[in-house]
Amino acid sequence: MAILISRRHLAVLGATAALSGAPRAGAQELSGKSVTWVVPYAPGGFGDGLVRLVAQKMAESAKVNVVVDNRPGAGGQIAATYVKQQPPDGHTLFYGDVGPFTINANLYRKLSYDMARDFTPLTRMMKSPSIVVVGAQSSIVDFKGLLLAAKGPPGLSFGSYGTGSAPHLWGEMLRRHSGLELVHVPYRGAAPALQDLMSGRLDFMPDVAPNSLPYVLDGKLRALAVIGDKRLPQLPAVPTLGELGYPDLLMEGWNGVVVRSGTTAPMLHRLHDEVVKAVQHPDVASRYTQMGLEVAPMSMEDFGNFIAAQTARWEEVIRNTGIALD
CATH class of the missing domain: 3.40.190.10 (Periplasmic binding protein-like II)
Structure with missing residues (x-):
């Protein structure tokens, strides 16, 4: 299947490529304010359970209070819109999957957020x-x-x-x-x-x-x-x-995390490292494997490239099927 990268996809690539070369100017502090993981799924579901285990390990490692905030509905738009309205201070993370991160941009005629403009990719967490x-x-x-x-x-x-x-x-x-x-x-x-x-x-x-x-x-x-x-x-x-x-x-499920655009490079690197450390914790990796998942973190640049390629693939599929939602 040929994949064409549009200007929208290139915007994601450019932002993450710039960050990949940014210096790690010391460890960015997370203490003093809770870190909130915003989840576009209802409490108690499969996706919610995945993020809660990672959030727990992140709290233990980073020694910071971590809160999971469930905001389901509208195909992830409610959660995405909330996150994009928060300050870009690195204390609000948006956890999502193929739907809100790649499919929605091609599926909805009117979307309340723009992945390339409003968010910066941190890392993929797992694939399934x-x-x-x-x-x-x-x-x-x-x-x-x-x-x-x-x-x-x-x-x-x-x-x-x-x-x-x-x-x-x-x-x-x-x-x-x-x-x-x-x-x-x-x-x-x-x-x-x-x-x-x-x-x-x-x-x-x-x-x-x-x-x-x-x-x-x-x-x-x-x-x-x-x-x-x-x-x-x-x-x-x-x-x-x-x-x-x-x-x-072939089709593969996956989950990852992004943050508000405008978050500083030191904070982005700190968050990336903390999330990857939590995902790779033996307790998380063992639980994921039992569920048929594979721990598969990425660098910020690679995750940006991945989102762009996935968005282009679904753009072709949706165009060929003619599906569109308001």
Whole structure:
């Protein structure tokens, strides 16, 4: 898939490239004021749980009070808008994923924030493969069988976390790539979609591994393929889509953290180092691995490049599918 980098994406690259060469002018103090992680997910969910463990380790290491502030809604816009209105003093972090950081810029006709203008990337924290899953009672036993079942009417239904979410866009990529009869069923989150999948009301779903892996291991779901570049150690017999001949359909989940643009270089470097140290803590790494995640921090420059490339990729996908939200 050819990726074209637009001026908007180049703005992210330029900002982070400039910071990569900035001197580390001494350790920037964090004490005296709480550090707030703003999270675009509801309390108690998968994404919320990931950040709370890292925030705890950051508090212990940096010896600073760390608060997790949940501001869900509007595809991450509520959280993003709040963070961009805070002073650029390094004490408010915006934790997000592929949606608010890369998809939204291409999906919404009117977006309340601009990633390149309003934020500076700090680091990616982790990455997660996705898997194609069906209910355990389904007659579909492999990815080839899924394609055959979806070739003609009535086709198959697939679930997602909502219109414009990464699973929805992946399903549209599959439809466009293979000419399948697919019906998109949007849900408000992964939990209700997985329940319908297990009950047989939904045919299949592309889902990040931490959501569905426990149900696969319990025998309630069946994994057909890994939507990533390598097999999962927990599912060694499940092939990747690359192995099956579909490299253009690879999709990987990830999470990272950004801060307000205008934050000083010493503070950016201090925050980057503290977040990376927390993510790489053995307790965090062990927990992430159990969930099917991979600790994968990046330099600020590399994370900026990564966001720009991901934004360009989703721009092409969304343009080809014609999806747009107000």
